[in-house]
Amino acid sequence: MKSAADLVTDDLLRRYDVAGPRYTSYPTADRFVEAFGPEDYARALEQRRSAAAAFAQPLSLYVHVPFCESLCYYCACNKIITKHHDKASEYLRYLGREVDLHTQRIGLGQSVSQLHLGGGTPTFLNDDELGALMAMLKRNFSFAPGGEYSIEVDPRTIDVGRLDTLARLGFNRLSFGVQDFDPAVQKAVHRVQPAEQVFALVAAARERGFESINVDLIYGLPQQSPESFDRTLAQVVELRPDRIALYAYAHLPERFKPQRRIATVELPSGGAKISMLSRSMHRFMDAGYVYVGMDHFAVPEDALAVAKRQGRLHRNFQGYSTQPDCDLIALGVSSIGRIGATYSQNAKTLEEYYDALDHGQFPTARGLALSRDDLVRRSVIMALMCQGHVQFESVELSYLMDFKSYFAAEIAALQTQAEQGLVVVDEAGIQVTEKGWFFVRAVAMVFDRYLQTDRTRAKFSKII
Structure with a gap:
């Protein structure tokens, strides 16, 4: 068949x-304009509060943690490479100020059904810092039972003990950045992490009852070939995460400085990339995964696959979601949110982000009223x-x-x-x-x- x-x-x-x-x-984020600023964002929040009296629209939270200890050459995310972990405590203080500005406009205790910590590397924060962040959020928002509470995980930054911490703090979904299991590819992109380490962490996460485990893969990286990626696909099928995100690498060194460290001659050809995509689709679907859409696959019993079958899929700045169409409060440097018929993005540098909050203003740098x-x-x-x-x-x-x-x-x-x-x-x-x-x-x-x-x-x- x-x-x-x-x-x-x-x-x-x-x-x-x-x-x-x-x-x-x-419209997409490249259409945002600087004419949309802090006052416009504050007005959108106040309109939400007024509308909530008649209709309480669900709320999601996104928190951007920009810090990473080492640079992955393929990365196009907003990040800050540092080994100075003292930067995290200062950043958390400013996140608290940003949350305070929000609760002044929408009130305390707004119900939240979805939280995502992205980066950068959210697990750059130590256990105490993650605990302080979650405690601050829970003081200001009401986390609904049965919600989706997820965090992006760099396997190099955690162990089994840290998984216990994440479960205790209320996270029920994990996303592991794998990209490729091939050692030559990992070396070429400056992200070496043995497959055995990922397998052990996924097994431990399952033992601790995390509801969904995602693995990110990238095809089109330097040193990859259809044959080498076949080996990674076989390992991923053996690992059997609940969800797989399969992204195409976009080599744009003129826009993303880290990518200049990748030798163009080491990149696979366009034909090889198409072959990798085709083989990936066949391998995952032959293994029983449901093609959710675009670059996402899920096991049939995963909530994302169920939502696809039942026509309940939604889409937000983190991709496909099972949560209803809702407002998204985005916290932290460069983060993008949506309130009502508006989109907004925070300042992209720590200096600008901190400066706005020092002046008691939302760090909104640009946005759009639809x-x-x-x-x-x-x-x-x-x-x-x-x-x-x-x-x-x-x-x-x-x-x-x-x-x-x-x-x-x-x-x-x-x-x-x-x-x-x-x-x-x-x-x-x-x-x-x-x-x-x-x-x-x-x-x-x-x-x-x-x-x-x-x-x-x-x-x-x-x-x-």
């Missing part, structure tokens, strides 16, 4: 080997990305518009994808096919008004 991955030909993979947004938001057109297109793009279909009538009722007239050009542009078997367009709506789900970003891009006027896509990662 053929798997769904057999529907994806190398020809289609090559055809859609193009750059495009990941649509963790629409227009009506943004909201309409966001609803369509997120429906495609999460449910794989759009019903014209539901959009028309929500926004009092005629879908086929408003999106006449986009429906015409979908004809090529319909001929390729990626979508079905009829009188009632748009349906992404089983094959089209592998290329859902390309389908969503048709409705992106900003891409229609700006064809410069080099700033985005490849869509497959």
Whole structure:
């Protein structure tokens, strides 16, 4: 019996080997403007508080911990490389100030159903610092039972004892950064971590009852080949994490300084990358994983796979989620949040972040207030990305518009994808096919008004 991955030909993979947004938001973060500042963000929070009297929208928290002890050459995240752990205590004090500014606007005890600690390396913080951070958050917010509370983990920074601490603090989901198990690849990207170490940590995490364990992989790194990545895939299947995130490496040394340490001649060819992606899809789905969407796979019993089956997938700045569409308060340097019909991003340097808080201001550096057109297109793009279909009538009722007239050009542009078997367009709506789900970003891009006027896509990662 053929798997769904057999529907994806190398020809289609090559055809859609193009750059495009990941649509963790629409409009995407590159559209944020500096005209949106601290006062606009404060106003959005106050509007949330006013609206909460009639409708208490769920709330998520994201906390960015920027510190890392060593540099991974492929990394494009906002991070600070340091071995001086005293920097963490100062950073935590400023996080506390930022939380205080929020509670002044929205009140204490707002219910939180989702928390994610990202970085950088959140486990750069020691046990006492992580405990202090979680205690501060729990003093100011009410963490709902059964919520998703996750943390990104660098396997090189923790042991079994630290897993006990994370469980005690209330984390129920872990994401391990693996990237590749091959020693030559690890050396080339300056991230050496033996496979045995990861296997031991995952086994210990399972013994401690963590509800979901994710592993991040990257294909397209220096020294990789389809054959070497096959060995990593075999090890990952043996490890059997609940979720797998499979990302394509985007080599943009002109934008990300660490990547200049990677020798371009050591990177696999475009054809080799396509082969790695194709083999990965087949290997994971043959092993029983569900293709959730884009670069995510999950075992059938994982909450993400269940949400996919039941049509309850959502999407936020951390990717696919089972949590309802909700406001996101983002704390820490460079973090991106969403309140109502606004997006905002904090200052990208510690100096600017600290300076704003020293002056009693939100560290908002830029953002966006969404227009009506943004909201309409966001609803369509997120429906495609999460449910794989759009019903014209539901959009028309929500926004009092005629879908086929408003999106006449986009429906015409979908004809090529319909001929390729990626979508079905009829009188009632748009349906992404089983094959089209592998290329859902390309389908969503048709409705992106900003891409229609700006064809410069080099700033985005490849869509497959």
